[in-house]
Amino acid sequence: MDQTLLTTLIVNGTSVTRRVPARQHLSDFLRDELGLTGSHTACEHGACGACTVRVDGAIVRGCLMLAVQASGRKVDTIEGLSDSGELADLQAAFHRRNALQCGFCTPGMLIAAQDLVTTRPEATREEIREHLSGNLCRCTGYQAIVDAIEEVLAQRRGAKT
């Protein structure tokens, strides 16, 4: 029998409490318990980045964190970040630049991109690639993704001055 633990976390601003199996990782919890299927899972061993979410403001692998480890912490998923409008300019640029095809990698890409855009506003193309090195895309060849992020970096810098 699986051990279950009563766990409370704040998901997209709302407090949720559930009994979760110890072995359930955060991505499965979000998808199966809460129906937040925007966080994808593919490799489930840290290699692809499809499961990227934000925990207490920092990007993490949802597949390499147990739901119980996120207890008491703030989790933001693509659904919450999309609804709040925080990613609106990145989403528009991805759309405009054809930075997604099948879309499987896109939620993780957007969250990783937002992390870069907010922490390193002066990032070069090389630094964009470095920051996204943990996010795999089987469709686009990355060029368009880097273009989209570069565009948003320039826009946001422009908006500030």
Add this chain to the structure above:
Amino acid sequence: MKAASFSYVKPAALNEVFDLLERHGDRARVLAGGQSLLASLNLRLSAPELLVDITGVPGLAGITVSGGTLRIGALTTHRQIERSPEVARHLPLLAQAVRHVAHVAIRNVGTFGGSVALADPAAEYPACAVALDASLVLAGRGAQRRVRAREFFRGLYDTALQPGELVMAGEFPLSGEAYRSAFLELARRRGDYAIVGIAAHARLAAGRISDARLAFLGAASRPVLALRAASLLEGRPLDAQAIAAAQATLDDDLELPADLYASRATKLQLARVLLGRALGALNG
């Protein structure tokens, strides 16, 4: 894949951790950042019955400098090391190396102690610890001991840690003004474990190199010092001739086991190239 079933506990004190490890023996595993452990559980490479999450234990994270030593607590994350002004100032080798550890999302969570305890032969910290002659602080119930990095890393995923013992911290001696460092690695993809890498630390004065510590990662089952290369360089000016001579000795210094992607000959060539670049960087 999904992990097999296990139980989870997050003690709030060190003594409870030792109690649990004692009671459950090898059925229990310590969980720190989980960036290696959870991946291996998801792949069902192992199936412990109990995970003991040590991140609730106070006092295990943080970077402090005192009395000629920089101490990195076991639970300090890769990201904290990357952003630490103390590390940038006193341990430029580690500051260069940490940028090669995995990707941002993994660096945000993975810890110094976890990486050292895992002892992957291609990991960055173990080679840096050997090059900088660091010691690991280990603790079991009621006893604490220090083991020099050179003795701590014993083989493939094998360390001097005894059952029930934890890595508490790494202690890095600060070296004098005249010392320089260079960390370089070659990986198939940015953030992957290295095919081969070098952590080089040496004294440079009046154009001459001395006390060179050239630790290679990915070159054996554990980090190794290129001792022949170092003794050959001792006291010499770092010119093209000296560098070429050092490169030539690597065949004897390094095991270089072939892996899925690279033969011994390829790895030897890469190691030589990296040594050349690292010595160039020390001189630059």
